[in-house]
Amino acid sequence: MKxxxxxxxxxxxxxxxxILILWLMxxxxxxxxxxxxxxxxxxxxxxxxxxxxxxxxxxxFIESADDSTEAFSEFSMxxxxxxxxxxxxxxxxxxxxxxxxxxxxxxxxENEYRILQYYFAYEGEGYKLEIGSSLSEVNDLTFVIRxxxxxxxxxxxxxxxxxxxFYIEYLLKxxxxxxxxxxxxxxxPEAFDHTPIKAKSxxxxxxxxxxxxxxxxxxxxxxxEKQFIxxxxxxxxxxxxxxxxxxxxxxQNESLDDNAIDKIASSLKTLDMLKxxxxxxxxxxxxxxxxYQANENINFHEILNDLQEDFQDRLEDxxxxxxxxxxxNYNFIGNRTLIHIxxxxxxxxxxxxxxxxxxxxxxxxxxxxxxxISITDSGLGMTEVHLEKIFNRxxxxxxxxxxxxxxxxxxxxxxxxxxxxxxxxxxxxxxxTFTLAFPEAEK
Amino acid sequence: MNILIVEDNKExxxxxxxxxxxxxxxxxxVHTCNNALEEIGSNDYDAMLLDLGLPDGDGFEVLxxxxxxxxxxxxxxxxxxxxxxxxxxxxxxxxxxxLTKPFALTELSARLFAVxxxxxxxxxxxxxxxxxxxxxxxxxxxxxxxxISLTKKEFDIFQYLVLNxxxxxxxxxxxxxxxxxxxxxxxxxxxxxxxxxxxxxKLDKHTTIDWFETVRNVGYRINE
Numbered sequence: 001m002k003x004x005x006x007x008x009x010x011x012x013x014x015x016x017x018x019i020l021i022l023w024l025m026x027x028x029x030x031x032x033x034x035x036x037x038x039x040x041x042x043x044x045x046x047x048x049x050x051x052x053x054x055x056x057x058x059x060x061f062i063e064s065a066d067d068s069t070e071a072f073s074e075f076s077m078x079x080x081x082x083x084x085x086x087x088x089x090x091x092x093x094x095x096x097x098x099x100x101x102x103x104x105x106x107x108x109x110e111n112e113y114r115i116l117q118y119y120f121a122y123e124g125e126g127y128k129l130e131i132g133s134s135l136s137e138v139n140d141l142t143f144v145i146r147x148x149x150x151x152x153x154x155x156x157x158x159x160x161x162x163x164x165x166f167y168i169e170y171l172l173k174x175x176x177x178x179x180x181x182x183x184x185x186x187x188x189p190e191a192f193d194h195t196p197i198k199a200k201s202x203x204x205x206x207x208x209x210x211x212x213x214x215x216x217x218x219x220x221x222x223x224x225e226k227q228f229i230x231x232x233x234x235x236x237x238x239x240x241x242x243x244x245x246x247x248x249x250x251x252q253n254e255s256l257d258d259n260a261i262d263k264i265a266s267s268l269k270t271l272d273m274l275k276x277x278x279x280x281x282x283x284x285x286x287x288x289x290x291x292y293q294a295n296e297n298i299n300f301h302e303i304l305n306d307l308q309e310d311f312q313d314r315l316e317d318x319x320x321x322x323x324x325x326x327x328x329n330y331n332f333i334g335n336r337t338l339i340h341i342x343x344x345x346x347x348x349x350x351x352x353x354x355x356x357x358x359x360x361x362x363x364x365x366x367x368x369x370x371x372x373i374s375i376t377d378s379g380l381g382m383t384e385v386h387l388e389k390i391f392n393r394x395x396x397x398x399x400x401x402x403x404x405x406x407x408x409x410x411x412x413x414x415x416x417x418x419x420x421x422x423x424x425x426x427x428x429x430x431x432x433t434f435t436l437a438f439p440e441a442e443k
Numbered sequence: 444m445n446i447l448i449v450e451d452n453k454e455x456x457x458x459x460x461x462x463x464x465x466x467x468x469x470x471x472x473v474h475t476c477n478n479a480l481e482e483i484g485s486n487d488y489d490a491m492l493l494d495l496g497l498p499d500g501d502g503f504e505v506l507x508x509x510x511x512x513x514x515x516x517x518x519x520x521x522x523x524x525x526x527x528x529x530x531x532x533x534x535x536x537x538x539x540x541x542l543t544k545p546f547a548l549t550e551l552s553a554r555l556f557a558v559x560x561x562x563x564x565x566x567x568x569x570x571x572x573x574x575x576x577x578x579x580x581x582x583x584x585x586x587x588x589x590x591i592s593l594t595k596k597e598f599d600i601f602q603y604l605v606l607n608x609x610x611x612x613x614x615x616x617x618x619x620x621x622x623x624x625x626x627x628x629x630x631x632x633x634x635x636x637x638x639x640x641x642x643x644x645k646l647d648k649h650t651t652i653d654w655f656e657t658v659r660n661v662g663y664r665i666n667e
Contacts, residue, residue, distance in 0.1 A: 234496055234523040238452055241523070241545030245458035248548045251611050251661075252465070258659060265613050265661040272615055275545055310622060313634035 042116040061085040080134035090126035174199030189219035280406040287413040296336045321359040342414040345407040350377035374435040381428040449479040450494040462548040476500040490517040510537040517558040549607040586649040597642040604665040613662040
């Protein structure tokens with residue numbers, strides 16, 4: 001899941017949580033406000049009533065002085081308010097006044113009321129005053145408010161979710177641009193695009209800046225390594241060239257005896273070996289340093305025909321049957337020189353480690369939509385232990401074998417460079433198969 | 444034939460110089476770009492061997508200047524870099540051939556012969572050795588106008604030995620010439636012997652070839 005979706009969903013969830021809490025708290029809040037308001041108005045009414053209170057009025061309210069329970073009541077027309085005055089015994093510890101909610105039946109109609117009970121003394125007699133205000137309207141109002149607020153909340157939730165999504169998308173745009181145009185191209189520091197990403201957020205501008213600096217450093221390192229490789233090749237190969245040419249000139253000297261000629265020739269061979277080891281190591285470094293272009297059309301038939309011709313002498317010498325059973329015309333874009341070296345190294349191994357009168361089979365096809373070429377020999381084969389090590393530099397199966405063990409290390413580097421998977425299967429005394437599985441073609 | 448050797452490594456320059464003088468060329472050594480440009484300005488050369496890493500600049504700069512002013516001179520670039528970029532770069536600027544250091548002097552002389560021959564419009568088409576006529580244009584060999592059928596490899600070996608006549612050519616040099624600078628170590632092999640043996644058999648049918656020597660354990664030599 002992408003970060004923009006995660007953020008949008010997280011925002012929506014937190015908002016939903018807040019709304020839920022508000023929704024639950026709403027009745028309490030509303031009641032508090034409404035009750036406060038009603039209480040005040042009840043108190044006001046009480047003050048008014050007490051202020052204008054006199055004996056006559058009390059007598060008007062209370063018809064019978066003996067009757068302490070029957071009280072005179074005054075009702076408003078719609079039964080939303082009432083006032084009741086009654087005699088009550090004076091209790092010194094009685095609370096001055098209290099508020100409560102209660103149901104009252106007034107003229108056959110039961111309603112919930114907010115009721116103020118007030119105890120007071122007038123001319124030595126105790127009275128209780130009850131003023132009530134109907135709550136049914138308030139309850140209706142609360143319901144309507146809750147309903148409208150619910151709708152508003154849902155609308156807010158939707159609108160903010162959409163706004164969030166778009167805004168996050170907009171904010172993160174530079175981030176995805178950094179990933180697409182910068183980070184994905186980390187392996188080609190020289191082709192790196194240094195134009196700053198336009199971003200509103202400072203974080204992304206900083207990220208971009210740091211990335212640019214990092215890429216500069218990587219590019220610098222690549223450049224340095226390239227320079228180093230170039231220097232090494234120059235500094236090591238020049239003395240070898242000098243020695244080689246000196247020996248070659250020396251070889252032409254008429255006065256040399258056979259022994260001296262032998263020694264010079266064998267020195268030349270050693271120099272040649274040294275040159276090839278250096279060149280092979282440099283080749284690996286150059287591949288790993290991305291100094292090769294991979295933009296040529298490669299024809300595998302052509303390469304294998306060339307190789308077969310090159311190896312004709314070796315094949316005839318060991319009477320090895322070279323069976324090229326390739327049937328596909330696969331189009332691969334890569335570096336022709338490197339691919340040539342890759343297949344060359346695999347085929348030469350197949351010759352070297354084959355038995356006399358053995359065979360080599362080159363086969364191609366498709367597996368899981370991926371093109372593959374396999375090179376199978378009928379040779380010595382290898383054990384599991386050997387198989388693990390064959391791609392290591394300077395690894396050799398037998399110390400008496402020719403070569404310095406760089407062939408397969410090079411093959412691996414070239415494969416990696418081209419995103420080719422190189423697989424090997426081997427059975428002792430039956431042979432070995434190297435398979436090159438090419439990356440799925442981009443269409 | 445006048446050859447200008449542009450090489451900053453003095454010892455190496457001397458080795459190339461000795462070898463080419465021995466082969467009958469007239470040579471001059473310079474060590475820097477500036478000297479090379481001076482020398483080209485004041486004397487006529489048929490070919491130049493150009494090292495790329497020179498103390499006062501890149502050999503390619505010399506090559507550029509040469510191609511601007513003079514097109515008749517063959518240029519072989521000698522480089523220790525061996526990088527692909529350099530090769531492509533060099534081709535655009537008009538080098539005629541490349542040799543990667545370390546190279547065999549005999550290979551150098553064969554390449555030099557080829558580029559000079561090309562520069563002069565292929566006028567030098569035949570080599571003659573002890574009555575054998577090598578027609579370089581169409582890879583044919585004949586003796587007293589009797590054609591001899593050689594394989595491509597046999598012809599290449601014969602031509603290489605004739606171009607480097609009176610010199611010991613090691614198996615390694617021959618192998619490299621025929622199969623190229625292959626990466627495999629210890630490529631010194633007896634395959635070259637098989638081809639040489641066949642070649643000698645074919646030549647031997649026409650006349651005695653005691654001038655075609657085998658240098659024991661080392662290689663071959665054709666004496667004039």
